[in-house]
Amino acid sequence: MTDVDTALHTDAARPSRREQILRAAAQLFAERGSRAVGVDDVGAAVGVTGPAIYRHFASKDAMLAEMLLRISERLLAGGVERVAAAGDDPLAQLRTLIAFQVDFALDNPALITVHDRDLGSLPDGDAAQVRRLQRRYVEVWVGVLGRLHPSADDATSRARAHAVFGLINSTPHSAGRLPRAQMAGLLAAMAEAAATS
Amino acid sequence: MTDVDTALHTDAARPSRREQILRAAAQLFAERGSRAVGVDDVGAAVGVTGPAIYRHFASKDAMLAEMLLRISERLLAGGVERVAAAGDDPLAQLRTLIAFQVDFALDNPALITVHDRDLGSLPDGDAAQVRRLQRRYVEVWVGVLGRLHPSADDATSRARAHAVFGLINSTPHSAGRLPRAQMAGLLAAMAEAAATS
DNA sequence: CCGGGACGTGAACCGTCGTTAACATCCCGC
DNA sequence: GCGGGATGTTAACGACGGTTCACGTCCCGG
Numbered sequence: 255m256t257d258v259d260t261a262l263h264t265d266a267a268r269p270s271r272r273e274q275i276l277r278a279a280a281q282l283f284a285e286r287g288s289r290a291v292g293v294d295d296v297g298a299a300v301g302v303t304g305p306a307i308y309r310h311f312a313s314k315d316a317m318l319a320e321m322l323l324r325i326s327e328r329l330l331a332g333g334v335e336r337v338a339a340a341g342d343d344p345l346a347q348l349r350t351l352i353a354f355q356v357d358f359a360l361d362n363p364a365l366i367t368v369h370d371r372d373l374g375s376l377p378d379g380d381a382a383q384v385r386r387l388q389r390r391y392v393e394v395w396v397g398v399l400g401r402l403h404p405s406a407d408d409a410t411s412r413a414r415a416h417a418v419f420g421l422i423n424s425t426p427h428s429a430g431r432l433p434r435a436q437m438a439g440l441l442a443a444m445a446e447a448a449a450t451s
Numbered sequence: 452m453t454d455v456d457t458a459l460h461t462d463a464a465r466p467s468r469r470e471q472i473l474r475a476a477a478q479l480f481a482e483r484g485s486r487a488v489g490v491d492d493v494g495a496a497v498g499v500t501g502p503a504i505y506r507h508f509a510s511k512d513a514m515l516a517e518m519l520l521r522i523s524e525r526l527l528a529g530g531v532e533r534v535a536a537a538g539d540d541p542l543a544q545l546r547t548l549i550a551f552q553v554d555f556a557l558d559n560p561a562l563i564t565v566h567d568r569d570l571g572s573l574p575d576g577d578a579a580q581v582r583r584l585q586r587r588y589v590e591v592w593v594g595v596l597g598r599l600h601p602s603a604d605d606a607t608s609r610a611r612a613h614a615v616f617g618l619i620n621s622t623p624h625s626a627g628r629l630p631r632a633q634m635a636g637l638l639a640a641m642a643e644a645a646a647t648s
Numbered sequence: 649c650c651g652g653g654a655c656g657t658g659a660a661c662c663g664t665c666g667t668t669a670a671c672a673t674c675c676c677g678c
Numbered sequence: 679g680c681g682g683g684a685t686g687t688t689a690a691c692g693a694c695g696g697t698t699c700a701c702g703t704c705c706c707g708g
Binding site: 292293294304305308313314 | 664665666668
Binding site for chain 2: 287370372410413414417437440445446451
């Protein structure tokens with residue numbers, strides 16, 4: 255299909271418009287919150303007027319939806335892949351999961367912020383889909399944490415997982431103040447200590 | 452001053468209106484985000500029409516401002532007080548800080564959520580004041596963490612503090628699934644492990 | 649008992665913002 | 679080189695939401 259061709263061309267090859275828009279929007283949404291950012295602001299950020307956006311997205315909500323869906327999919331896919339590649343040792347799996355999440359959080363503090371702040375301003379359908387993906391990602395962690403703490407029930411493992419997410423996803427609050435490598439090491443060490451405690 | 456008298460009377464004695472409104476607003480803001488909540492919604496939540504709110508608050512922003520200021524002040528005051536009461540041992544200080552923050556996070560998940568999601572939708576002046584209070588609270592933690600890790604610089608301690616906040620403040624994401632005492636124990640243990648790692 | 653302040657109400661005002669419409673422009677393939 | 683699709687622009691529409699207004703009611707102190 256020419257559809258797919260075009261899509262591949264525009265989406266991947268050149269980082270063109272649509273992608274620029276998504277990136278700029280992510281930045282703005284993270285800074286001010288999606289509801290506080292106007293279509294005109296997003297347009298201006300890529301050197302275009304507001305309504306021009308509707309050539310690339312059906313609506314503002316659709317923009318936010320695609321953004322959140324991508325993040326959730328990336329996290330889930332990455333998590334599954336890392337765990338699978340880590341062999342059978344739960345501790346090794348935990349370490350690779352932590353490293354993965356830390357990298358993501360350091361590379362995309364803006365996405366982290368938007369991800370859990372603006373989920374609520376999403377149309378019900380999309381919100382549900384994002385939540386499904388999030389839940390599956392959490393379950394990956396729950397599995398690993400469960401094997402690491404055989405006596406703990408799933409509810410405890412889930413709470414532990416959320417706590418570790420909170421720890422690692424603190425990057426938007428403490429960003430840039432520390433060299434990346436140092437920050438990565440610190441977060442990884444803290445996360446592992448917390449997860450195995 | 453009659454001012455103070457009245458304030459004390461209305462604010463403390465009876466949990467009347469103004470207070471009801473603040474509580475209801477906190478709940479709604481936490482669920483949907485302050486910008487997605489209309490004045491009418493807040494009014495309806497306390498059995499009153501929208502405009503009635505302007506008998507108690509100068510504006511919607513003023514409501515949010517008072518909410519965030521109170522939280523920040525409560526945290527700072529509580530933190531300072533606990534540390535002072537804990538003697539000289541940095542580990543004892545850390546433990547009491549953690550217990551304090553865990554209690555707060557478990558008692559007020561809604562406030563936690565609003566606190567760092569809606570700070571951005573605050574008039575510049577109020578936002579700055581809230582940030583000042585936050586900073587001072589963080590500094591309390593930084594002091595303790597610094598004494599606990601003598602070789603670490605302040606930037607590291609600050610990052611550590613934010614990470615621990617993220618860990619403990621994960622309560623809105625994993626609320627209610629675990630009995631409170633169990634959740635408190637889990638979070639405290641994880642936080643201590645992370646902070647001392 | 650009566651005058652005023654606290655508290656509410658419904659209606660109207662007005663700015664903001666997402667979205668659409670009508671109209672250009674540019675460029676690529678036939 | 680010509681027609682059409684992709685991409686933008688400006689202007690306008692319509693809804694929503696914060697805020698104000700004019701008007702009631704209730705109650706309490708002199």
